[in-house]
Amino acid sequence: MLQQTQVKTVIPYFNNFTKKFKNLRALSRSNNKEILKMWEGLGYYRRARNLLSCSRQLVNIYKLKLPNTLMEIKKLPGIGDYTGNALLGLVYNKPTIAVDGNVKRVFSRYLNKQAVKINFEKFIMKNKKKLFYSKRNADFVEALMEFGALVCKPKDPNCVSCCLNKTCKYFKSTDKIKNFSKKMIIDKNYDVFCYINTKKQIALTKQNQVSFLRNFNLPTMKESYGFSNNKNWIFLKNYKNNISNLKLNINLYYKFSNKIPATHNWYSLKNNKEFIPNFTKKILRQVSTLF
Numbered sequence: 001m002l003q004q005t006q007v008k009t010v011i012p013y014f015n016n017f018t019k020k021f022k023n024l025r026a027l028s029r030s031n032n033k034e035i036l037k038m039w040e041g042l043g044y045y046r047r048a049r050n051l052l053s054c055s056r057q058l059v060n061i062y063k064l065k066l067p068n069t070l071m072e073i074k075k076l077p078g079i080g081d082y083t084g085n086a087l088l089g090l091v092y093n094k095p096t097i098a099v100d101g102n103v104k105r106v107f108s109r110y111l112n113k114q115a116v117k118i119n120f121e122k123f124i125m126k127n128k129k130k131l132f133y134s135k136r137n138a139d140f141v142e143a144l145m146e147f148g149a150l151v152c153k154p155k156d157p158n159c160v161s162c163c164l165n166k167t168c169k170y171f172k173s174t175d176k177i178k179n180f181s182k183k184m185i186i187d188k189n190y191d192v193f194c195y196i197n198t199k200k201q202i203a204l205t206k207q208n209q210v211s212f213l214r215n216f217n218l219p220t221m222k223e224s225y226g227f228s229n230n231k232n233w234i235f236l237k238n239y240k241n242n243i244s245n246l247k248l249n250i251n252l253y254y255k256f257s258n259k260i261p262a263t264h265n266w267y268s269l270k271n272n273k274e275f276i277p278n279f280t281k282k283i284l285r286q287v288s289t290l291f
């Protein structure tokens with residue numbers, strides 16, 4: 001849940017989730033519909049689906065025992081190098097580091113070298129004895145994450161009170177490395193076409209090719225490249241919607257119709273029991289202003 005998401009946002013979701021699913025077996029008995037509904041509003045929905053299939057594999061194939069090698073653990077859905085290493089360290093106390101943006105920044109500052117110029121795998125291997133000297137590897141994985149979040153922060157690192165400042169090249173240097181790779185922002189324009197009816201319903205489809213919400217409930221959407229010929233539709237509103245590094249410029253259109261494409265189904269503009277992603281909820285709110 002914490003990937004790309006702030007702790008304060010995650011807390012209520014985490015509490016609900018762990019209250020509902022007390023253990024892996026309970027989670028494995030759930031289904032996509034239920035999990036996605038509980039995840040609604042948290043974004044990055046692939047995480048929820050992966051978590052469910054991961055729990056199923058752990059129950060059915062691995063008999064509730066987490067694999068203890070990186071190669072094996074990475075076969076589980078949604079587990080890559082980062083999560084795999086974090087789990088091996090936290091669960092099995094293995095000498096590993098979960099290398100994310102925070103950890104890269106810490107090492108990069110410590111060496112006063114741009115992150116792109118560091119081979120982190122090699123660096124960790126080479127410095128194994130210095131990094132994993134205490135045998136408290138699980139604590140080390142956790143500590144490094146916290147260190148990046150609380151001490152060697154993205155902006156204004158607490159160098160003066162930092163326990164590494166005697167050897168840190170960034171702190172000592174008069175020529176400090178500067179910018180840490182910012183996320184590349186991608187601008188996209190979309191025309192969104194909403195079929196609505198007088199029962200205050202909107203037609204949504206899961207059969208869409210929108211990369212960031214593929215197979216989730218959306219109205220018909222088309223990426224637009226300047227000129228759009230939407231003469232059979234009524235323009236409702238233009239607004240912006242940012243999703244991660246995507247900056248979306250949305251032109252919203254609607255028409256009242258009882259006929260909808262075979263791929264679409266009617267959904268109420270309010271109180272949907274089914275999971276609706278935030279992106280679509282925003283559209284629903286805009287369309288509701290018509291009634």
Ligand code: SF4
Pocket residue numbers: 106109110151152153157158159160162163164165168169170171
């Ligand atoms: S001295 Fe400053 S830059 Fe170096 S590791 Fe500590 S907080 Fe980061």
